[in-house]
Amino acid sequence: MTKISMNVNGKAVSRDVPDETLLSDYLREHLRLTGTHVGCDTSQCGACVVHVNGRAVKSCSALAASLEGAEVTTIEGIAQNGELHPMQQAFTDHHGLQCGFCTPGMIMTGVDMVNRYKAEGRDLTTDAIRHELEGNICRCTGYHNIVRAVEDAAAKM
């Protein structure tokens, strides 16, 4: 057991967790933030993507105990004052989700992608979006509307 203190979605949280606890389990089982999903066990699918200190991380591949003091943002934490994040809005506007299971990871990856490209002054083309989505699998949408959603959100972020 290790006592872990983090800031999750803007709130300080502190819990005793077994050392082997994955961040995904910590969020889902200890904090009951079940918006972060786990869709595989080989860190391929990306349903579990959250932001750690501002960068997209697959939470199934990070140990909670290694993230003392980290700032963690999950899908539950990106809407501000009841206002959807532009990426969330774009996903519904463009029908970028069907069953919704991969969606939290897609949105968190999308936000990170746009932030990085903007910071680096790079052009986020649809080809680049597809390339950046390498680590996120969707079985429902065929990606068409997800790419459109990220493209649209990028213009608004």
Next chain:
Amino acid sequence: MDMTGEYRIAAPRDAVWAALNDVDVLEVCIPGCEEIHQDSPTTMTAKVVQKIGPVKARFDGAIELLNIEAPASYTIKGEGQGGVAGFAKGSADVTLEEDGDETVLRYEARAQVGGKLARLGSRLIDATAKKVATQFFNNFQQHLNDPDPPEDG
């Protein structure tokens, strides 16, 4: 998959045969072998650690010597349970041919894995099995050619 190999050993056939049946020799030659016990003249139990790609497993295994045609040939068969990692099985038909004072060892080996090892590591099995078989016979050859230095690998 099938693997084959041929080794020339600077020792007479009877000595090679004796070594092939010597549990202490097998212990130093089987890669990753942690311990081995002779249960009968033809059966042994062993603990072997192997790393296959991302999966490291300790196999509790049984080794059996079959088709014994002393001192010319036998089949050595191993079967190990790796717990949740699955299982591994392998066998090698080994023949020894006299060539003057030396012996030519030939083998044909097969390996099979099951369970999680097969599902997660199938890309790596062929290479790993080849490596294990080659290492064993390399070790064996070295051991007989020069039994004193510590074997490597």
Next chain:
Amino acid sequence: MSTGIGARVKRKEDKRFITGKGKYTDDVRSENQAYAAFVRSPHAHAKIKGIDKSAALAMEGVIDVLDGHQLTGDGIGNIICGWAITSKDGSAMNMGAWSALATEKVRYVGDAAAVVIAETQALARIAAEAVEVDYEVLPAVSNAKKALADGAPEIHDNAPGNLIYDWEIGEEAATDAALSEAAHVTEMEITNNRLSPNPMEPRSAVATYDAAEEHYTLYTTSQNPHVARLVLSAFYQVAPEHKLRVIAPDVGGGFGSKIYIYPEEITCLWASMKTNRSVKWTSDRSEAFITDAHGRDHISTAKMGFDADGRITGFKVDTIANFGAYMSLFSSAVPTYLYATLLSGQYDIQNIHCNVRAVYTNTVPVDAYRGAGRPEACYLIERMMETAAREMGKDPSELRRANFVREFPHQTPVIMAYDAGDFDANLDQAREAADVAGFPARKEEAAKRGKLRGLGYSSYIEACGIAPSAAVGSLGAGVGLWESAEVRVNPVGTIEILTGSHSHGQGHETTFAQIVAERFSIPIENVSIVHGDTDKVQFGMGTYGSRSGAVGMSAIVKAMDKVEAKVRKIAAHVLEASEDDIVIEGGEVKVKGTDKAMGWHEVGLSAYTAHNLPPDMEPGLKESAFYDPANFTFPAGAYICEVEVDPETGVTEIVRFTASDDFGTIINPMIVEGQVHGGIAQGIGQAMLEQVVYDDDGQLITGSYMDYTMPRAADLPFYDVHHASTICPNNPLGMKGCGEAGAIGSPPAVINAITDAIGSNTLAMPATPHAVWSALQAAQ
């Protein structure tokens, strides 16, 4: 903005999903939750000689370890296949016993021999490793053809030679005669590759037994909770139906794989009673690969005969279908009534014969996966048509046109009676949108860059809705395939629709609400859709076979008809007018041609206050209906795929994918397009990327996303999706269904395009770069 039929209404359900508030089964946690982990066979075929539980039971926190003998000893019934197929010699199919936990033998890698119930999930998994099962390993077989060969290991005692059934449809003698007289015969051997459905949400179950009430509650990842309850009660004897509540909350995709009632749900329910704890199990992806039903896996030989004018004279097919180690719930119907009955395609073919042998192998059970039988049929026909066109030197679209059915209804020789369609319209629309005329120039331009460009067609037809019940009953189905709905108008005029159709990505909460809001002229926000809970919804047959529109919505329409009839009576009574003069519009119920009106909500209130109702009228405003369709529906369309192959590497890029579909009436084009996108992506996945691979010993060697290639964003193009619809004459909304079309129509279009590009017809799915490169080398 209109929210009625044809409007692109944004989805009502999205908000909870995009904010992380969806509630999936694994998000459910009962008080004092216990967890299950299964002890699964690493062997494809083995006798269970004994199970040593002692080490696991000795672990602190392990509640119990349960095995198959205990399960069957408690009277839990075997898992069944619900569709009886009769072999051509009149014998019944050979269904081997399938216990939720194996007793005597395990028959595939992943078959469970025991279950551990423990205080935490991690502990349950560790303890499951400590359960020692003493296996006597038996020879195994994974390939269907090899399973039929002499001397193959036999998997079930009651299925000699591993044969489940040997079934046929159509006239063999007439088809042989037609082929022998044909001017040209195209002959092919075609494999339809085995796939793993892979909905992104792994299966999960939370079972809770209430000893005081002797009542069970099951949260589960199901496409059809009522069917689950029916089967769990009637066949597996887990609990009587009135003592079992099944809830399928948000479900993260199904694609067929969540139709079935699996060993894990049965075991969790039973274990909950045994341990008097709520028992939860959630699959990880590795477990999903070895427990979720796989799809496809057909090996066929086919001959298609043509006369001198290119008219098809006969079509003969022989198919071997791999069923895996046990017969899953709908498995038997897939390569028979959902496959061979579609072998006429869009064409007028007088003579068809198909023989199907269903075979046991030591692999995961195989059942319906998006399209279920129809993709296999479509792939066969459309590969044959393209190949025949090349062999005869004809334009592939002209060869298709020479054979299109143009008069409806059209009775095929393989049961199906097509009710409506305009196959020329779809082909014309697709060709225009795909700019087929400009293809030669694009091909030439690509050649200058050293690339090979190819174009491939697919004109698909499928059968959806799946019914009528009496008809499917006569063909062996164990259930009726109707749907039910209840329309509840509340006293304030808001409406709840209770439907047996389950939504797990299809957007029912939006489309169903659209037809209700339009019909009763109320805001769409005032309509909510209730589904997925057997305690709330009267009954339902669930979601599969693209049936939620054509069957599920038809039931809603029928119930709305009854509500409207009562509304007219109430309004006529209150407004002192004739029922015939009552109209519902603008949020009001009015007397035509007058200013007399009452608000929609006032009608609701009248119905529930019951102060002033017509004599003998019951209070309340709530009606239910069961809708049993009159026929299958027949979505159809034309797909055109254009590819560019790098001959140096075999890497193939889909540069253009054009679809023209005929789905009948479309309620929400945005959602329908999304369904087509997803279907095409799965079809491209089958054609180019995905394949479940077993080695000869029955070991699955594609057991994770590192080896099983899921389509990713960079593998896929944007899709150009169009509609050219004819109205389905057999249901009130004129709908045909859109959920599976993309997965059915796309694989042959892709392979036809690649083979066109490389100039070699010898190419099997999946057309990986290696396969394409090898085909190119072989052709040179």
